Amino acid sequence: MSGAYARSRWIQTLTTLAVVVSGHWLGHAADGREWSDASGQYRTDAELTEFKGDTVRLTKKDGATVSLPLERLSENDQRYVMRWMPERIATDVGNVSRFSRGSEQPWVVVFPETHVSRLGQIEIALMMFRLHRDHGMRHIALEGHVEDAPADAVWFHTMPVGNRLKHRVAVRLLEEGEISAAEFMALICPKVVLMPIEKSAEYSIEMEDGAIAGPIVYLFRMALMSLRDVSDIRKVNELAADKEKTTELLDYVIKADPWTAEKHKLLTQDGGKILQAEQFIELVEAIEERAEQVGYEPEKEERESLRQFGEFFRARDAASETMVSATATIAQQYSRAPIAMSIGAAHVTKVCMHLDSRNLGYVVVQPRSLETEFGQMSLEAFVRKGKKLSVDVNKIGAWLDDRGEVNDQKKPPPVLSEHWLQAKSALYSVADLVAEAAAAGEGRRTPPFGFVGKELDLGPVRVDPASIKIVDGNVVFKVLLFHGLAEERREGDEDDMDKWSVLWGRAKYVGEEPEIAEEEEYDADIEIERMLKERLTEVSEEPVQDKGTEEESEDHGGPRSPVDREKAEDSERAARGEVTPSARVSSKTIALFSRSETAMLRTAI
Numbered sequence: 001m002s003g004a005y006a007r008s009r010w011i012q013t014l015t016t017l018a019v020v021v022s023g024h025w026l027g028h029a030a031d032g033r034e035w036s037d038a039s040g041q042y043r044t045d046a047e048l049t050e051f052k053g054d055t056v057r058l059t060k061k062d063g064a065t066v067s068l069p070l071e072r073l074s075e076n077d078q079r080y081v082m083r084w085m086p087e088r089i090a091t092d093v094g095n096v097s098r099f100s101r102g103s104e105q106p107w108v109v110v111f112p113e114t115h116v117s118r119l120g121q122i123e124i125a126l127m128m129f130r131l132h133r134d135h136g137m138r139h140i141a142l143e144g145h146v147e148d149a150p151a152d153a154v155w156f157h158t159m160p161v162g163n164r165l166k167h168r169v170a171v172r173l174l175e176e177g178e179i180s181a182a183e184f185m186a187l188i189c190p191k192v193v194l195m196p197i198e199k200s201a202e203y204s205i206e207m208e209d210g211a212i213a214g215p216i217v218y219l220f221r222m223a224l225m226s227l228r229d230v231s232d233i234r235k236v237n238e239l240a241a242d243k244e245k246t247t248e249l250l251d252y253v254i255k256a257d258p259w260t261a262e263k264h265k266l267l268t269q270d271g272g273k274i275l276q277a278e279q280f281i282e283l284v285e286a287i288e289e290r291a292e293q294v295g296y297e298p299e300k301e302e303r304e305s306l307r308q309f310g311e312f313f314r315a316r317d318a319a320s321e322t323m324v325s326a327t328a329t330i331a332q333q334y335s336r337a338p339i340a341m342s343i344g345a346a347h348v349t350k351v352c353m354h355l356d357s358r359n360l361g362y363v364v365v366q367p368r369s370l371e372t373e374f375g376q377m378s379l380e381a382f383v384r385k386g387k388k389l390s391v392d393v394n395k396i397g398a399w400l401d402d403r404g405e406v407n408d409q410k411k412p413p414p415v416l417s418e419h420w421l422q423a424k425s426a427l428y429s430v431a432d433l434v435a436e437a438a439a440a441g442e443g444r445r446t447p448p449f450g451f452v453g454k455e456l457d458l459g460p461v462r463v464d465p466a467s468i469k470i471v472d473g474n475v476v477f478k479v480l481l482f483h484g485l486a487e488e489r490r491e492g493d494e495d496d497m498d499k500w501s502v503l504w505g506r507a508k509y510v511g512e513e514p515e516i517a518e519e520e521e522y523d524a525d526i527e528i529e530r531m532l533k534e535r536l537t538e539v540s541e542e543p544v545q546d547k548g549t550e551e552e553s554e555d556h557g558g559p560r561s562p563v564d565r566e567k568a569e570d571s572e573r574a575a576r577g578e579v580t581p582s583a584r585v586s587s588k589t590i591a592l593f594s595r596s597e598t599a600m601l602r603t604a605i
Contacts, residue, residue: 032061036074051085053136053337082107085338086363089130093123093536094365098352102361108327109137109338110352110364111181112345115411116382118177119375119539123367125174125181126532128340129188133525136337138191140182141327143319143343144411145196146203151414152194153186155422155487159458161429164522168531169428175535177377177391178421182342183414188528194414197326197341198319203410205315207308214305215267216250218287222296223253223260232256263287277317277346284310316410320350328358344411345370375539385412390420400424400481419460419485426461427479431507434468438475439509447475459489463505474506 032047035058046058046066057067070078079101086096086109098110109131111124131137145151159166170187173179185192227233239249255261263283266275275283284306291298298306323343331339341362343351348364355362369375381391390400400420415421433456437449448465456463460482467478481501482489 033080035077037072038074040074048081048084051081051135054335056081082361082363085135086365088134089127090365093126094367096363097366098348098362098364100352100356100362102355102359107338107361107363108141108331108341108355110341110343110348110355110362112343112348112364112366112370113181113411114345114370114376116376116379117367117369118175118377119369119372119536120367121177121181121184122174122375122532122536122539123369124342125184126529126536127365127367128181128185129528129532131338131340132185132189132192137340138189138193138337139330139334139339140185140192140194141197141323141330141339141341142180142182142194142414143323143347144198144203144413145194146198146200146413147196148200149196149413150417151183151186151196153183153190153416155459155485156187156416156425157190159426159429160454161433161458162522163524164527165429165432167524167528168432169425171528171531171535172428173421173425174532175539177381177385178424179415180342180412182340183416185340186416188524194416195326195330197323197330199322202315202319202322203413205312206410207312208305211305211308211312214302214307214309215284215287216254216264217302218291218296218298218306219254219260219264219267220250221298221302222291222294223255223257225294225296226257226260227253259290275346276349277313277320278350280313281310281317284313316346317350320347321354323347324351324354324358328355328360331360369540373544375542376544382412385415386410388413388415388418390424417485422485423460423481426458427505429458430456430461430463430477430479431505434463434475434477435507435509438470438507459487460485471506474508477505477507479503479505 032045034043034045036043044058044060044066046060048056049059049065050057051070054070055067056070056073057065059065070081073081082101083096083099086099089109090096111127113120113124128137128140142151156166156170167188170179170184173187174181174184179187182194186194224236227236236249236253239245239252254264263286266279266283287306290296323341327339327341341351345366352362352364377385377391385391400423434449434451437451438447440449447468447470449468451463451465451468453465456465462480462482463477464480469476479502481503483499483501
């Protein structure tokens with residue numbers, strides 16, 4: 001059986017689940033309602049206009065406002081506020097799937113994800129940004145973040161460029177899949193802290209290459225033993241003789257036996273059934289029991305693969321309680337604001353169970369794309385991400401991270417402290433600076449476009465303004481790349497050529513002539529949300545990985561992308577005479593770096 005087949009069929013299984021929906025659906029908050037305090041003695045009609053930290057602001061009909069701690073409201077009003085908040089942050093990009101008030105503050109906002117989904121990460125980033133901006137969230141409990149492992153963004157915040165450019169670079173890294181939603185928040189919000197909630201002993205358990213197919217091997221062997229019909233045996237022999245029909249052989253044999261067909265359908269998620277971590281464990285135990293019943297004696301390697309598979313999911317299942325325990329400690333320390341919790345969707349049921357056992361209030365807000373295949377990174381990109389490498393396959397990231405062959409299935413660890421990410425961020429920043437300056441208008445079209453020195457020294461990257469040239473409509477410039485983290489640069493390193501490499505960058509400004517706004521005119525609250533929505537649309541319109549284009553999917557009656565569905569809904573609203581959303585704004589600046597072109601050559605100095 002092909003290992004590549006098994007891996008491709010299983011990556012999604014390892015990172016998704018069906019979220020159990022409970023509680024009541026949350027409708028939009030009414031314009032006004034009656035509020036009462038905890039004693040029930042005081043009542044007023046007002047509209048809930050803000051809930052930040054642990055403070056609620058109510059606006060009366062005459063415009064007067066009153067602010068008070070959440071705990072001073074009645075139990076019903078507290079519950080109303082707790083439901084109002086997640087619904088607002090989920091507008092257009094998420095769904096509130098589970099809610100539990102708990103007995104007291106603090107509360108946890110759980111964001112389940114599929115680790116391969118770039119689209120989902122952008123949706124979660126938008127919700128986390130709203131949670132921070134509007135409700136004071138400052139701490140993110142992050143799966144994959146192990147104790148004593150660095151994951152801060154001080155280097156990004158101290159990079160000598162304005163917030164406008166930093167935020168643009170952070171959005172680009174998020175869109176590419178280089179960083180997660182939680183890491184994006186750490187980049188754009190200096191006050192947001194990523195909190196480790198994993199134990200190294202649990203997180204470090206991995207499967208060897210091929211072990212991921214362990215259960216399917218058992219199913220195949222047991223199904224093969226059950227074949228009795230002559231026509232089935234003849235068909236199997238025909239398929240086995242053709243090496244290019246391995247996948248067809250596997251499917252035919254497994255589906256010949258009802259029991260193995262049922263288990264295979266669960267494992268491969270055919271029919272939309274997506275498993276949770278504990279369900280994988282139950283399947284492994286059922287397969288072992290069945291093998292004993294039918295007299296199947298696996299080879300040593302087959303037995304070891306299934307053992308590793310079970311051990312991996314037992315560790316991830318145990319991690320659910322570990323992560324809740326750590327998150328509860330964080331919530332107790334920082335009780336004045338909601339705590340975000342970023343986890344793989346396969347942990348949701350157990351995480352909610354453990355939150356309930358601690359009587360902690362929580363809400364599960366899932367991205368709308370949780371169970372879709374749109375906007376996913378490639379298999380190759382994901383397995384590299386698991387080893388803290390760039391998702392670039394043949395681009396600048398592939399060169400910066402000095403990668404080797406990798407294999408991983410868990411939620412990838414944060415990469416904020418990796419040299420390649422710091423260097424890539426600086427490269428994108430330099431490219432944007434130069435491209436924007438080159439296109440900024442009359443009087444600045446001649447290299448070096450007003451740059452004279454330190455403006456283009458961004459820690460791990462330096463550009464000599466004298467090297468800037470215009471070639472075929474692109475701005476070309478010489479880049480010196482430091483062999484280490486930005487904070488490792490010391491005085492005198494500029495002259496030590498053993499610590500630097502040289503490459504050439506190309507940048508091009510795309511779109512209308514830029515209007516370079518002053519930094520003080522930049523409104524981050526508005527622009528970050530706008531950029532995220534723009535990227536969300538662009539990623540939604542990408543074809544499904546390895547499944548043809550969206551147009552082909554529609555021709556065959558397959559699923560449509562979120563954007564296509566939204567366009568259809570807009571058309572229906574327009575037919576009813578309702579107002580439709582305005583068209584998106586296209587991005588303008590694109591930094592072009594390609595290792596395959598002569599403008600991107602590494603040379604020894």
